[in-house]
Amino acid sequence: LTATAPLDLLADFPAIPQGWAYLDTAATSQKPQPVIDAIMRGYARDYATVHRGVYQRSADMTLAYEAARRRVATFIGGREDEVVFVRGATEGINLVAQSWAIPNLKPGDRILLSQLEHHSNIVPWQMAAERTGAAIDVVPLTDDHRIDLDAMAAMLTDRHKLVALAHVSNVLGSVLDVKRATELAHGVGAKILIDGCQAVPRLPVNVTDLGCDFYVFSGHKLYGPTGIGVLWGRHALLDAMPPWQGGGSMIDRVTFEKTTYAPPPGRFEAGTPHIIGVTGLHAAIDYVDAIGLTRIHAHETALVARARYALSALNSVRLFGPADSAGIVSFEVQGVHPHDVATILDEGDVAIRAGHHCAQPLMDSLGVAATARASFGVYNGASDIDALVKGIERVTRIFG
Numbered sequence: 584l585t586a587t588a589p590l591d592l593l594a595d596f597p598a599i600p601q602g603w604a605y606l607d608t609a610a611t612s613q614k615p616q617p618v619i620d621a622i623m624r625g626y627a628r629d630y631a632t633v634h635r636g637v638y639q640r641s642a643d644m645t646l647a648y649e650a651a652r653r654r655v656a657t658f659i660g661g662r663e664d665e666v667v668f669v670r671g672a673t674e675g676i677n678l679v680a681q682s683w684a685i686p687n688l689k690p691g692d693r694i695l696l697s698q699l700e701h702h703s704n705i706v707p708w709q710m711a712a713e714r715t716g717a718a719i720d721v722v723p724l725t726d727d728h729r730i731d732l733d734a735m736a737a738m739l740t741d742r743h744k745l746v747a748l749a750h751v752s753n754v755l756g757s758v759l760d761v762k763r764a765t766e767l768a769h770g771v772g773a774k775i776l777i778d779g780c781q782a783v784p785r786l787p788v789n790v791t792d793l794g795c796d797f798y799v800f801s802g803h804k805l806y807g808p809t810g811i812g813v814l815w816g817r818h819a820l821l822d823a824m825p826p827w828q829g830g831g832s833m834i835d836r837v838t839f840e841k842t843t844y845a846p847p848p849g850r851f852e853a854g855t856p857h858i859i860g861v862t863g864l865h866a867a868i869d870y871v872d873a874i875g876l877t878r879i880h881a882h883e884t885a886l887v888a889r890a891r892y893a894l895s896a897l898n899s900v901r902l903f904g905p906a907d908s909a910g911i912v913s914f915e916v917q918g919v920h921p922h923d924v925a926t927i928l929d930e931g932d933v934a935i936r937a938g939h940h941c942a943q944p945l946m947d948s949l950g951v952a953a954t955a956r957a958s959f960g961v962y963n964g965a966s967d968i969d970a971l972v973k974g975i976e977r978v979t980r981i982f983g
């Protein structure tokens with residue numbers, strides 16, 4: 584197989600029946616059999632708690648849990664003690680907002696976000712700004728719907744302490760030049776968090792190479808279980824951050840007079856963790872790594888090109904986002920509400936998402952209330968795009 588050969592992996596996904604075009608992977612991906620098997624084995628054969636038990640089963644489960652942490656670290660090019668397991672990207676961003684931003688920001692400081700951020704990369708910073716008296720600035724988009732890094736360069740000042748940007752937009756598929764964004768942020772002494780939710784399943788990601796300070800993603804968009812995600816942070820930063828939740832496992836020593844905390848990452852993992860979520864994530868990473876992110880990216884790029892080409896041939900369709908978007912195509916059918924588009928497509932067994940995609944400020948800047956969005960994964964093929972286009976043709980026939 585070459586990098587551009589189509590993937591033929593549908594048989595790995597038992598929840599995708601023949602003839603169903605699942606085009607909502609940006610919301611959540613379907614699960615391959617090896618991930619389902621790992622979850623089954625975890626509960627049906629290997630299950631026990633971690634970090635506490637002295638009996639063999641628990642010691643083995645602990646080894647599996649920590650092996651998954653190492654696997655995440657090698658997958659994203661970070662250190663094992665820099666990988667914090669969280670519930671998802673949302674929790675990872677909230678952790679940084681609570682434990683890094685609130686202790687470090689003061690009135691007059693500024694946070695820089697972009698116009699295309701997901702609500703989970705906006706609201707936690709608004710909460711931190713409210714608590715600290717910091718203010719938020721918003722980087723606009725270019726005409727072809729990318730984060731405008733030239734505008735960002737002009738906006739940054741030494742009052743900016745934090746920049747938080749999406750690596751890949753969940754609505755437009757626009758890919759950020761993270762290295763340049765990082766250089767710009769570091770140029771004024773700001774830290775930079777990258778929301779990698781849509782990037783990690785679609786592109787090779789190496790946090791050391793990117794140079795950023797924090798990177799977050801969710802397991803369920805990476806063909807893994809829900810309820811598990813990763814915050815990667817530079818060790819020196821994590822080490823200086825206070826815990827954000829207290830409980831078991833995150834302590835060094837507890838007395839009623841004073842409690843001392845474990846070093847990271849344990850400091851940020853209070854309570855019994857999502858053990859089988861973690862081992863399921865390990866299986867998901869093995870699955871995508873065996874295919875290869877370069878191949879997955881090439882595959883999705885080909886699907887995007889096919890979809891954009893076919894949809895742009897329909898007069899009624901307006902496409903959003905850049906031509907080289909990563910695995911995600913947002914569009915509108917003129918005169919038809921995206922929900923109606925999605926409902927009619929569903930009647931033809933094509934599943935897309937319609938709505939604001941948790942990015943209302945982006946909708947405002949695009950001048951729409953909602954978009955229709957088709958997003959691709961390793962299981963999609965040309966026939967799914969053809970079904971999408973056929974469905975849109977039907978929409979335009981119905982709505983005249």
Ligand code: PMP
Pocket residue numbers: 609610670671672673674701703704749751752753778780781801941
């Ligand atoms: N950021 C982006 C870009 C996303 O696409 C999503 C999920 N739609 C999130 C953050 C939040 O992820 P989760 O809901 O898994 O925490």
